Amino acid sequence: MPRESRSMCDISYGRRRGVMPCLVIMLWAFPVVFNDTLHGKIGCRITRGLVSDTYNLGVHMLLGDIIRWHGHKTPSRIALISEGREITFGSLLGRVNQVANAMSAFCSPGDRVAILAENIPEYVECYYGVPDAGLALNFLNYRLHPKEWSWIMKNAEARVLLVQEKFLEALQPELADIPTLEHIIVIGSGTSQYPSYHDVVGAASVDAVDREVDVDSTAWLLYTSGTTGFPKGAMVTHRNLMVAVMNSVIEYEIQPDERTLIAFPLCHVSGYSVPLTHFRGGRVVLFPMFEPELWMKEVDKHGITGTSMAPTMLNFILEHPKVLDYKLTSLRGIGYGAAAMPVEVLRAAIKRFGPIVYSGFGMTELGGNVLTFPKRDHERAINGDEHLLLSCGTPMVMAEVKVVDENMVECPPGVVGELVVRGEQVLKGYFNNEEGTRKAFDDGWFHSGDMAKRDEEGFFYIVDRMKDMILTGGENVYSREVEEVLYTHPSVSEAAVIGLPDP
Template sequence: MNLGTYLTRSARYWPDETVLVCGERTWSYRQLDCRTNQLAAALIGRGLRPGDAVASLAWNRGELVETEFALYKAGLMRAPVNARLGRGEITHILRYAPVRVLVFDAAHREDALAAIAAAGTDCLPVPLDDVPGDDVPGDDAPSDEIPAAGPVGVPYADLLAEGTGDPVAVEVDEDEPCVLNFTSGSTGALKAAVQTFGNRLANMRKQLMSDESRPRPGTRYLACGPITHATGMGLLAGVFGGSTTHVLPAWSPEAFLETVEKERITATFLVPAMLTMVLAHPGAADRDLSSLTSLRIGGAPIAPQRLREAVALFGPIVAQGYGLGETTSVVAGLTGQDIARAVTEDPELLQSCGRAAYDTEIRVVDEAGRELGPREVGEVIVRGPDCVREYWQEPELSAETFKDGWVHTGDLAWMREDGYLFLVDRKKDMIISGGFNIYCTEVEAALYEHPAVREACVVGVPDERWGEAVKAVVVTHEGRAVTPGELIEFCAGRLDRYKKPRSVEFVPELPHNRNGKLDRKAVREPYWADAARRVN
């Protein structure tokens, strides 16, 4: 098999149609097919073979899409590096994975060169041409002394020129590794879920089977987050379907709203933190967003109140998905129809992450692996053709997570009688207070119903009597005042009283990790720093 053939076929079907837009640059299907053939041929010409990896370290830009499809064509592994990682983590990836080439932009030049030198591996530096927008405010590289002048490696344009535009389609087995998806483990060390070519093909088929979000000619998809990660998971299906992808070089709610309006975007994907920013934008209601027919939310849990607000702004087009790097992408989802119905008829459904998607199987099991009945809380396990089977070079961790064909997610949930899945917490985030299990997301959902609450994070903090006590750390909307006591009583009216926060702290902002998810560990850690007994 070869996944790059889908781009070649689409270039035959729609040669002059626009496939990619980033900033002022556009690519037709014919141009993208030709340039990816060139890059694939150049990499093969430099001796790379299946089993070798090419890493990328850059903010959003079109060359990242070129690189992805060139690697499909050449049958090579892709090792996308989160553009917000530190130098030590980049070095770890270059040592850990068989990376032969590192493609990087001007903003990451010093980190890339320092990581290559520190890793001590045979890795070719490939700097991208400087373009406006490379440097993102607030993301300056560390200032360690690294040579900053003179030629380094092979510039991307020169590497591209080494290849011809002749078709490239190296055959690979579907079980061969395609993407190393790096995520942080419980110890903080980076680990890589090995997504195979077969996993990626299965994920593409799953997206094409969705009536709501299937890409087709005329679809204009806006990629707002890093296209090397969740936001870019639809690129392969988009190319297959003949759609156009608009890549946002840098995220801001203003840029999002302006692009949707100007480019008449029809589909997009946002993580909850992005959605919160858009909903809080003072000019959001004045924008013409009528072109949107699909807005998918995913990447982290979202409060029911935020979904209501999203439907109020965008209309009944809001859908939600649940997935992990270990499942390649979405394994369950709430459709736009589900959410619209939930807003008017079935409010409990707003707390769900949906039903199993296409050919995915989902079970909720106890500690012994036995399937639980409706509304019983247990661990979510999933299986399907897009589910990963191992972590890269981590046999013990792989054995803990991947068992008998099932991915053990570490998420706690219950399933309704009609098959809708309701996540309640991560195993490690559950609060145990006086012997009672308290789920952070349930308390957060209650907090979000208060009109003054913009963002909330609930954690367990030390308590001599109960072991842990529920604490809410809250960001309020500008100009909205509320006291800790008012929020505590507000929650008490919506939850069992033992679940209400025992204390509330107001902060200007909450920490988020590199993928835009709320960083609960960073919120929780200061409260346990001096505790004699830690709850793990």
């Protein structure tokens, strides 16, 4: 398909034009319909973000407004499924309110509440409930070492820890090292020393917490992987999250009948898929731990329409001996990310599932994706324009993206530079890290640390991480380009290229 014939896609070096009418409709359809149908019964005021039985409009929306909207409008609609348990929007709203009230009793506005858990319903309750209390939810990756959990909580100055029972024993020796930690609540049975989450939250009021929350206050505090040193705490605000959600709803054409299978850990950046799905009234199916055949069973059992995976996860499914034994026909979209996708794996995925795969470019600091490479462009790629299979797409409607040199001068097409991003979904800064924040921003532009180039049509291509670029013989060698060559060999399933000093 010629690029010019695509809708909403006039590219001008990282900015789309001619899309604002559609964008305004999408931004305001959600709250305006609510205002027309329920105004007077529940109320509809614009403040800085007043929680209570109050709904905030458009860019004034808080993260929890997603659940308040559907909890009142369609309370019996299923919002969440976990290990056979179905939870409606009405029930979820009650639990979100209880979490907000319970945490408000322990914390002051702006405090951090850490959570260490797997993909369980309580995590989703806290996604919305903790920010509704004017607090920041601090995600802990359960795959890290206990000392890393401790370091993150110390840096975040966490005041409350919500910890799944299975992780408590490993974490126990580290708890005394966190001076700000005042309350430890166990998601499970609880102990003689620590109360149970279900007791604490269950005793709280189901009425909405009456608290004013700034839309530019931190809702989620996510720590980066630390590939360039110690992890940094990305402060993602309500506004960042809502713009990211609206951006993705537009770009990925999310539907009300969406059924999203969460295969990544909820502590991962892919957790953005939860509010994205809920925004449209879709249901989220939690996947406790990725296993290829179980994934296929869950897709057919629940009629899953969309999911996201890392390239290795997708490859495990494609190479599974029973991959043809399951229908998997309900799938409308498979997003991939978290690592570079080998072209051979991508071809195999399109052959098995059809042209339903999509991708983009994003990171923790960017509220999800800012570049999108949708299904229609994948279809174009496999029908002749195969060079596009290496692309991560074009800028999303509410993001500005460009490639610059070391002086912040925009690079012409085909020239490699650093990818920089600007927009309302970009984090407001790093917690307790003024130097990191200062280095990350230049006149409002966020430095991604990724080397990239764009072509004449406006497609962007990630070449390498700046730190992974290999200097040899005075030339720049990009590891991904070498890895792509290795992947063409039928005996290679994983490849990683690094530079070593020449003795």
